[in-house]
Amino acid sequence: MGSFVQYTVQGLAAGGFYALAALGLAVIFGVLGVVNFSHGACYMLGAVGAAVLLDTTNLGFWPALLIVPLVMFVFGVLMERLLVQWLLRLDPLYNFLLTFGLTLLLVDLVKRRYGVSGLPYQLPAGLDGNVTLGSLSLSAYQIFACLFSLAVCVVVWAVLTKTRVGMIVRAATENSERTRALGINVTRWVTPVFGFGIALAGLAGVLAAPFRAITADMGSNFVIILFAVVVIGGLGSILGAVVGGFLVGLVEAYGQAYAPSFAQVVIFVLMAVVVLVRPSGLFGREGVA
Amino acid sequence: MTARVDVDLAEGPVLSRRSPLRWVLFVLGWVIALALPWFVYPPVAMDIAAWGLFAMSVDLLLGFTGLLSFGHAAFWGSSAYVTGLVAINTGWPFPSAILAGMVFAMVIAVPIGYLSVRRTGIYFAMVTLAFAQMIYFVANQWRDLTGGENGLQGIPRNFFGIDAIETDAFYFYYVGLGLVLLGVFVAWRVVHSPFGRVLVAIRDNPARVRALGYNVERYKIIAFVISAGLAGLAGGVFAISHGFASLQELNWTTSGKVVLITVLGGIGTLWGGPVGAAIVVSLEDWLASSGFEGTGIILGGIFVLIVLLFRHGVWGTGRQIASWVQRRRRQNTRS
Numbered sequence: 001m002g003s004f005v006q007y008t009v010q011g012l013a014a015g016g017f018y019a020l021a022a023l024g025l026a027v028i029f030g031v032l033g034v035v036n037f038s039h040g041a042c043y044m045l046g047a048v049g050a051a052v053l054l055d056t057t058n059l060g061f062w063p064a065l066l067i068v069p070l071v072m073f074v075f076g077v078l079m080e081r082l083l084v085q086w087l088l089r090l091d092p093l094y095n096f097l098l099t100f101g102l103t104l105l106l107v108d109l110v111k112r113r114y115g116v117s118g119l120p121y122q123l124p125a126g127l128d129g130n131v132t133l134g135s136l137s138l139s140a141y142q143i144f145a146c147l148f149s150l151a152v153c154v155v156v157w158a159v160l161t162k163t164r165v166g167m168i169v170r171a172a173t174e175n176s177e178r179t180r181a182l183g184i185n186v187t188r189w190v191t192p193v194f195g196f197g198i199a200l201a202g203l204a205g206v207l208a209a210p211f212r213a214i215t216a217d218m219g220s221n222f223v224i225i226l227f228a229v230v231v232i233g234g235l236g237s238i239l240g241a242v243v244g245g246f247l248v249g250l251v252e253a254y255g256q257a258y259a260p261s262f263a264q265v266v267i268f269v270l271m272a273v274v275v276l277v278r279p280s281g282l283f284g285r286e287g288v289a
Numbered sequence: 290m291t292a293r294v295d296v297d298l299a300e301g302p303v304l305s306r307r308s309p310l311r312w313v314l315f316v317l318g319w320v321i322a323l324a325l326p327w328f329v330y331p332p333v334a335m336d337i338a339a340w341g342l343f344a345m346s347v348d349l350l351l352g353f354t355g356l357l358s359f360g361h362a363a364f365w366g367s368s369a370y371v372t373g374l375v376a377i378n379t380g381w382p383f384p385s386a387i388l389a390g391m392v393f394a395m396v397i398a399v400p401i402g403y404l405s406v407r408r409t410g411i412y413f414a415m416v417t418l419a420f421a422q423m424i425y426f427v428a429n430q431w432r433d434l435t436g437g438e439n440g441l442q443g444i445p446r447n448f449f450g451i452d453a454i455e456t457d458a459f460y461f462y463y464v465g466l467g468l469v470l471l472g473v474f475v476a477w478r479v480v481h482s483p484f485g486r487v488l489v490a491i492r493d494n495p496a497r498v499r500a501l502g503y504n505v506e507r508y509k510i511i512a513f514v515i516s517a518g519l520a521g522l523a524g525g526v527f528a529i530s531h532g533f534a535s536l537q538e539l540n541w542t543t544s545g546k547v548v549l550i551t552v553l554g555g556i557g558t559l560w561g562g563p564v565g566a567a568i569v570v571s572l573e574d575w576l577a578s579s580g581f582e583g584t585g586i587i588l589g590g591i592f593v594l595i596v597l598l599f600r601h602g603v604w605g606t607g608r609q610i611a612s613w614v615q616r617r618r619r620q621n622t623r624s
Contacts, residue, residue, distance in 0.1 A: 035411045035414075035415065083593065083597065086597055087596065087597070090600075091410075092410065092411045093357050093410070093411060093414065094596055094600065096357075096359075096411055096414060097548065097549075097552060097592065097596050098592075098593055098596045098597065100545050100548075100592065101549070101588075101589045101590070101591070101592025101593040101595075101596065102589060102593055103589065104542070104545070104585040104586075104588055104589030104592065105585065105586055105589030105590055105593065106589075107585060108583045108584070108585030108586045108589065109583070109586060111583070111585075112582070112583050112586070220541070221422075224418060224419055224422045224541060227415040227418060227419055228419045230415070231408075231412065231415055231416060231419065235412065261430045262430070264422075264423075264426040265423055265426050265427060265430075268419055268420060268422065268423035268426075269423075271416070271419055272404055272420070275404050275405075275407055275408065275416060276404060276407075279407040279408060
């Protein structure tokens with residue numbers, strides 16, 4: 001039983017990264033209609049960014065948690081202005097392919113600059129211990145990562161549902177044409193939303209840095225699991241991304257614990273079942289495809 | 290949101306059936322295919338042919354059915370493994386091993402296709418990508434059979450004891466080319482058949498095709514399985530040519546590379562596949578021989594540029610120029 005709780009915490013922590021990154025993916029898709037293949041690469045850049053920040057300026061985990069997402073925001077804005085915007089009018093497949101090319105480019109650039117072996121990163125001070133609850137001993141950092149990503153998801157949800165900006169973004173997600181017809185300048189929000197989505201991927205990367213191996217390839221597998229997450233949750237849905245993220249994190253953790261050789265396969269089996277039973281995803285609406 | 294890609298197939302063939310240029314292209318294609326190993330290193334020539342067919346199989350779905358498969362490595366790679374396993378364990382002549390690999394690819398394409406065609410457009414790409422990654426993990430875990438990270442080594446190239454073909458890559462090329470051309474013929478037949486016209490109609494207006502009484506999903510699944518078979522044939526030839534099959538063949542980068550080749554050649558052109566393959570394979574070969582390691586930087590950069598600036602690809606651009614010249618000429622004769 002004790003180990004079960006441990007796996008659950010582990011799964012929720014990993015699920016937090018998936019949820020954060022998938023949230024970014026979902027928001028970008030909602031407003032721009034772009035599936036960003038380079039989301040995994042941005043997650044990797046976030047983790048590498050945290051490691052480089054520590055190495056060059058000696059700024060640790062807490063400043064990185066703020067600085068790296070800001071830098072990634074700027075990166076996302078540049079990406080949208082320089083590349084993505086030119087293809088927005090065409091079929092979404094073209095931006096999918098564009099960001100795929102960008103992924104190859106980014107991964108290989110990082111590989112050549114920082115090598116293929118992992119960059120070092122420690123658990124932040126104060127979170128490196130274990131929390132003991134009765135007979136249980138849980139990693140403090142995993143609990144923090146899980147709670148922190150949950151908090152960010154709640155904040156994003158609150159912004160989306162309680163503010164005017166959130167209302168515009170949701171309206172644009174729902175029906176971009178009609179929102180425009182009501183006199184709202186959707187185009188103005190496209191660039192910041194893209195930057196915000198990329199910043200979320202970067203934030204997930206920073207959170208993952210202390211307990212994942214930081215390599216140029218860390219995002220390659222991540223992005224594919226992320227796709228499974230949004231297919232499970234329903235790509236048009238914000239809630240779907242968050243629930244799907246935590247669900248996949250849990251499934252992966254239990255898989256690793258009880259059937260290690262099938263841990264990754266289980267996620268895709270789950271996806272296959274969802275596609276079979278509810279093609280539009282758990283929280284997706286019919287006809288959004 | 291239906292998948293609508295920049296193709297102008299609806300206009301029909303640009304060059305009329307009797308146009309001399311058609312014959313020139315036809316003869317030129319044969320001459321290049323047959324003369325290739327004289328000019329480039331024979332194994333590289335075989336790579337070009339195999340990747341060319343692989344790209345055609347992707348184009349059959351992307352250009353003619355409107356489905357972007359981002360998981361075709363699953364069929365190319367699994368066929369490479371099955372071909373290798375059959376060749377190692379039975380010692381059959383390699384075409385039968387490749388046939389086994391191809392059949393296997395088609396068999397796994399049935400459930401993957403059945404599930405994937407439930408979604409369209411960008412979802413289809415994501416779902417196929419995820420299933421391909423699942424196959425990758427299975428191959429990675431099933432070490433006893435696939436050799437895990439080491440891959441399958443020492444795949445024999447048995448061919449009825451004919452020494453020249455079994456050992457010399459130059460002669461092997463012609464047998465391999467024969468198999469690839471069979472696949473090319475199938476792709477060409479599919480596109481120019483009534484079945485292929487239905488696929489194009491599905492690409493352009495699925496709702497209408499459904500209203501006309503066609504079972505859209507079944508057509509898509511059949512196209513998917515045929516495409517997987519062609520990818521499997523190409524993967525089998527590739528595995529025999531190299532004498533090994535590795536996890537790289539199943540990785541998503543392989544799926545991406547073949548889409549890159551297809552787009553570079555021209556979506557919806559079929560013949561763009563071999564053209565794109567020739568460019569990408571020789572570029573990679575040149576980069577590898579010059580000792581440059583960041584292949585991804587070059588390929589990724591090219592991909593970004595093509596998608597931004599050159600979406601019709603080499604063959605598609607050629608076709609546009611041809612149709613422009615034709616229109617000009619027609620206008621001149623009229624006036």
